[in-house]
Amino acid sequence: MLLEFKRVFKSYQIGKNKIPVLQDLDLFVNEGEFVSIMGTSGSGKSTLLHILGGLDTPDEGTYRFNARDMLSLSDEERSWIRGHWLGFVFQTFNLLSELDVVGNVSLPFTYRKTKPEKIASHVEHAIDRVGLLHRKGHRPFELSGGEMQRVAIARALAVNPKMILADEPTGNLDSRNSEHILDLFRELHQTGTSIILVSHDEKVAAVSERILQMEDGCLQ
Amino acid sequence: MMPQVLSFIITAYHSLLIHKLRSLLSVLGVVCGVMAVMIMISTGEGAKKEVLGRIEQMGLTNIYVNDKLLSEELQKRAEKKRSYGLSLYDVEYLRSLSPMIVSVGAVQKVALTPVGTGINIIPSIFKCTANYGELLGLDVRRGRFINVQDSLNNRQVCVIGGLMSERLGSDGRVGKLIRMDDRLYTIIGVLRKVDKKPVKTAKVTNQNFNDTIFLPLNIPHNLTKFGTSIAQHSMLSSIVVEVANRENVEPAARLINRAMEYNHQGVLDYDVIVPLELLDQALAAQNIFNLVLTVIAAVSLLVGGIGIMNIMLATVTERKREIGIRRAVGATRKDIAFQFLAESSLLTMCGGTIGIAGGFISVFVIENLAGWPIEITVVSVVIPFVLACVTGVFFGYYPAVQAAKMDPIKTLRAE
Incomplete structure (x- = not known):
């Protein structure tokens, strides 16, 4: 089991009110599995993904990832896991505008002890996998939306993660570009990468092998 | 990392x-x-x-007693007390004051005018004791500085500054004669020319002696404080007292102050300057x-x-x-x-x-x-x-x- 998420609760304090976001949520994902989590806006999908990525912590519950108790880890240890075992793909791409494709894909290596020559080969390989070698010197504003998302995927792939967490990866793309990105996810899955994809779109979710519905902070 | x-x-x-x-x-x-x-x-x-x-050039083991100009009124009062400014008697008195005192030199500005030099430098002309050059660490480039024999025998010799010598050309060499007023003086030494400009501060005047002429200062024997010749041998510009070491500077300065006060009947027609104090x-x-x-x-x-x-x-x-x-x-x-x-x-x-x-x-x-x-x-x-x-x-x-x-x-x- 790659990921075990048990009896997780999370709520946000807004003014005097406590708004529950995740309620008694269980999730188990095996190595190499492709899971989609579907739900309407505000159903708690993104919060779930942030907790899975170690960017946020739940109020209650247990979370084990790759046999590590994620909730007992320090900030540095969680950062290490994000940098070595996890890859994020966001709806808004989240690329750094001052860096070119190579610079953006190399970003995770800034925080890893990897030899420069190895970094170059990892980065080159990741850019090649998303088919953007011919644009590696370009900066984000010179790329189309689909290309930017492919760069983001290459950045997630470059560190050879155990799992990719994708938050509405096609949310900002037209249907043609969306199709390309989903094809890329299919390919990644076929090569054994575990993926958790969050979307409100059924067509997008359909690309995975298991679809979970999220409603009012619970997985159905 | x-x-x-x-x-x-x-x-x-x-x-x-x-x-x-x-x-x-x-x-x-x-x-x-x-x-x-x-x-x-x-x-x-x-x-x-x-x-x-x-300050270091002045010598940290030196103590200077400089002449101080008084107003006319104060001058009259001083003369009533028979104080005529710095005198050769002061030099002799300070010399025998204490074993801490190693050497005492004196310098007196004189009003002589060089004649027929053909240069546009108006030199400062001083009579000085033989040890003055050593006390001030004057660097003689050619010839020698004034010695005791020059002073005792009242020889017509002089030592000139480096710039003077340079301007005078072949006339500014050792052995040549310079006429001042109605007398001829033989150049026996030339000082090294110093390139730095003289800079003045409140209490310390640094001279580079480039345009200076030194003549021997004769000290007559058997000087007495109230002797008739005292006034003639007065009006020294400065007395330099060298003490054995830095530790002696402070007690010697106190002693000199007391001795000068006694000698001058309390008339303050002098300044005692201690370079070491100036340094502090x-x-x-x-x-x-x-x-x-x-x-x-x-x-x-x-x-x-x-x-x-x-x-x-x-x-x-x-x-x-x-x-x-x-x-x-x-x-x-x-x-x-x-x-x-x-x-x-x-x-x-x-x-x-x-x-x-x-x-x-x-x-x-x-x-x-x-x-x-x-x-x-x-x-x-x-x-x-x-x-x-x-x-x-x-x-x-x-x-x-x-x-x-x-x-x-x-x-x-x-x-």
Whole structure:
């Protein structure tokens, strides 16, 4: 089991009110599995993904990832896991505008002890996998939306993660570009990468092998 | 760790380049601060060196008793008390005063005019004792200085300054004659020419003796305090007393003061100057100057530092999303803090470098236009630069910590 998420609760304090976001949520994902989590806006999908990525912590519950108790880890240890075992793909791409494709894909290596020559080969390989070698010197504003998302995927792939967490990866793309990105996810899955994809779109979710519905902070 | 630090510096460099003008403006305070510190250290060091050099030239084991001009009224009162200014009797009296006193020399300004030299230098002409050259460490380039025999036998000889000799050409060599008023004097020695201009401070007058002529000062035997010849042998310009060592300077100075007071019946027609005391005063003044310098430096760097902090806080707010992205790909809070600290440090280091360059130009201008003595030392370059770097770290720390503390989720959602 790659990921075990048990009896997780999370709520946000807004003014005097406590708004529950995740309620008694269980999730188990095996190595190499492709899971989609579907739900309407505000159903708690993104919060779930942030907790899975170690960017946020739940109020209650247990979370084990790759046999590590994620909730007992320090900030540095969680950062290490994000940098070595996890890859994020966001709806808004989240690329750094001052860096070119190579610079953006190399970003995770800034925080890893990897030899420069190895970094170059990892980065080159990741850019090649998303088919953007011919644009590696370009900066984000010179790329189309689909290309930017492919760069983001290459950045997630470059560190050879155990799992990719994708938050509405096609949310900002037209249907043609969306199709390309989903094809890329299919390919990644076929090569054994575990993926958790969050979307409100059924067509997008359909690309995975298991679809979970999220409603009012619970997985159905 | 090294590649990571390098990567922080490269990232910092790129992000500073994005806002070139803003970076430059934000660092202006530090530039001015560093320039101010460098100018002040350089001028301070220059002035210190100048004063110390001058005082040391006077001899730290020497004590000077200089003639003091009195007003007409005071002069009359002094004459009633039979005090005619510094006299040869004082020289003799001080010589036998204490075993602490090794040697006593005297110099008397005389009103003679060189005739037919054909040069436009009006020389200062002094009669001096044979030991005067040694007491003041005068450097004789050719020939010799006046000796005891010259003084005892009242020989018509002279020692001339380096510039005088140079201007006189072949007439200014050893063995040649110079006519002063109605007498001929044989040049027996030429002093080394000193290139430095004489500089005057409140109490110390430094002469380079370039345009001076020294003649032997004859000291008659059996001088008595109230003898008839006393007035004739008075009006010395200065008496130089050399004591055995530095420890003797203070007690000898007290003794000399008492002896002079007794000799002159309480008439203060002289000044006792102790170079060692002047040195202490100069060092004390230097300490005050250093304190003022520190305050000015601190204020200017404080202003510069606040500018840096301001700009760094704005940068952190602007780059929230970047912080979130970096956190998502594995950056720890420490990494984020280091990133912004590297940026503020790089900013102030650039400011420091520009300030040092500006400092060099400024001290060059000051030295050449204002004629102030300047001394650029390693300290005058390193201290301002280090201060600039410390300012960067100190004032960049708070914004860096603010950046590190940011919630990664909120930063990822930032527009």
